[in-house]
Amino acid sequence: MKLFKKNKPENSNSTEISRRTFLEKLGLGGVLIGLAGFGFQSFKTLIPNVRYEPAKKFKIGFPNTFTEGITYLKEQRLYVLKNGKSFHCISAVCTHLGCTVKYVNLNQPKKVEIEGTTKEIHSEFHCPCHGSKFYEDGTNFAGPAPKPLKWYKMEISPDDGQLVINMNEESDRSVTLTV
Ligand code: FES
Structure with a gap:
């Protein structure tokens, strides 16, 4: 059991x-x-x-795609100037308080003295905020801007031949890139 x-x-x-x-x-x-x-x-x-942050060194296209004269790169606030085979790049940021300067084509060329040398200029940059003015090479000549517009180094990309702007390196205002 x-x-x-x-x-x-x-x-x-x-x-x-x-x-x-x-x-x-x-x-x-x-x-x-x-x-x-x-x-x-x-x-x-x-x-x-x-x-x-936006890249400081970037390609902007092939040299032959640029028209003669000025091209504005809105995103980077830069002017690229093409004169035949030579290129240079100027910042559109006013050196007073950072407004964007406008490119102005002069009705007729004028002779100006820049750093002791007489030059004929055809255009200027004008700042709409407080009236600063710059010659076409970026030299400040009127208004409160304390210094010239910056120039940035341009180079050719070794891999595909496109134009490159290097905003990490400023360039002298007499140096252009010849392609
Ligand atoms: S920001 Fe250009 S003149 Fe003041």
Whole structure:
């Protein structure tokens, strides 16, 4: 004859203990999650947010696609000037407070003295904000702008022959790229 053992009813004391243990673990888990979140936020402050700034050195196209005279690159605020086979690049950022200067074609050429040399100019850059004016080579001659417009280095890309502007390097106002 088989004897069956009757299951003992759960002890109310042990139920109480397991409930307490469960609540303790739950509380501990919450504290750990809170600490992990705090640690993550603190760690994040040590890492700078990624900023997507425009490239400072970039291709602008093949030399023969540029028309004679001036081309404005709106995104970079640059003027590219083509004179036959020679190119140079002038910043459109006014050296006073940074407004964008406008290219102005003169009705007739005028003779000006730039750094002791008399030159004939055909165009100027005018700033609409406070009236600064620059000769076509970027030399400031009127208004509050304290210095000339910047020139940036131009080069030919060795891989495909496109024109490259390097805004990391300023160039002398007499240096042009011949292609
Ligand atoms: S920003 Fe050009 S003159 Fe002031």
